[in-house]
Amino acid sequence: MKVAIIRFPGSNCDRDVYHTFKLAGGEADYVWWSKRDLSSFDGIIIPGGFSYGDYLRAGAIAAITPVIEGIKDAVKDEKPVLGICNGAQILAEIGLVPGVFTNNINAKFMCKWTELKVKTTRTPFTNMYSAGDIIKMPIAHGEGRYYNDEIEKLKDQDQIVLSYEGENPSGSMEAIAGVCDENGLVCAVMPHPERSSESILGSDDGLKFFKGMVNY
Amino acid sequence: MRYDAEVKISLKKGMLNPEATTIEKALALLKYQVENTKTLQIIKFSIEGESEDIVRQEVDEMCQRLLCNPVIQNYEIGITPEE
Numbered sequence: 001m002k003v004a005i006i007r008f009p010g011s012n013c014d015r016d017v018y019h020t021f022k023l024a025g026g027e028a029d030y031v032w033w034s035k036r037d038l039s040s041f042d043g044i045i046i047p048g049g050f051s052y053g054d055y056l057r058a059g060a061i062a063a064i065t066p067v068i069e070g071i072k073d074a075v076k077d078e079k080p081v082l083g084i085c086n087g088a089q090i091l092a093e094i095g096l097v098p099g100v101f102t103n104n105i106n107a108k109f110m111c112k113w114t115e116l117k118v119k120t121t122r123t124p125f126t127n128m129y130s131a132g133d134i135i136k137m138p139i140a141h142g143e144g145r146y147y148n149d150e151i152e153k154l155k156d157q158d159q160i161v162l163s164y165e166g167e168n169p170s171g172s173m174e175a176i177a178g179v180c181d182e183n184g185l186v187c188a189v190m191p192h193p194e195r196s197s198e199s200i201l202g203s204d205d206g207l208k209f210f211k212g213m214v215n216y
Numbered sequence: 217m218r219y220d221a222e223v224k225i226s227l228k229k230g231m232l233n234p235e236a237t238t239i240e241k242a243l244a245l246l247k248y249q250v251e252n253t254k255t256l257q258i259i260k261f262s263i264e265g266e267s268e269d270i271v272r273q274e275v276d277e278m279c280q281r282l283l284c285n286p287v288i289q290n291y292e293i294g295i296t297p298e299e
Contacts, residue, residue: 057285064282093285100287107234147231147288171232 001214002027004041006071006087008051008062009033013084013194017047020194024210031067038070043080043213046071046087048140048192058101058143059089068094080124080216081186082209085141088178088188097179097188098159099148101141105171109142113202114191115165116177120158123184124216125193128208134165135205137191139177144170144190146179154179161187218264218298219271225257225284225291259283268295
């Protein structure tokens, strides 16, 4: 499994994701936003950061760059696509996952450890967990409040991937922290699995996200 | 002909606006009691086009493709001939 790690001006978790994906046994290359053809890769990760300064809306400007067409092609080819934090906001802006991640209910940038419940194991990123597992991963975002005007449809179609357990730090609907598309191959999560993939970091609960992707 | 375009972006009715809530609380600290505080985004630019209608159509397309997120936002477009 060789993944493209997409870089935009303002991406800042790209090296962490690269390190973690190798740790999980995969291969990775950095890809700049202007690259249109991603056909040589088996999967895609859009890392966190503040692409284009979060201007307009978080992820809005990244969502219209040439690399997005390559990502759409990868989705058509049923390759796994993971968006983390700003990457999740970008996937929602493109419409590859439903809904939107908007400003936190308390208007604050939230940077803290959270406990999360694994809601579905049908995605490549969560198939090494058991449904209902409680895992520990950190968040670091100002715009993580999930909103979707078709929330029942999301539940019916098993598209909720992670939800906050206990405190709902962003004020998300249904305490949602991560969602996927209908077939479960495109996954958008606000918490950072790459920052919780080695016990020295305080948790290695996130590593299975990448191991699952490597094994896909 | 050149036109001045103005796009006014607001949150849809019923959407929470944490920024507005924070501003309202800050105003209360200064002893101003206000209600229904809202924040809006205004984007302005000038644009060349054959007619006001054609320009409006083009700006509407910009709103749908980039400037707004229809899941949570509404927009109003104003087009006036450039002075």
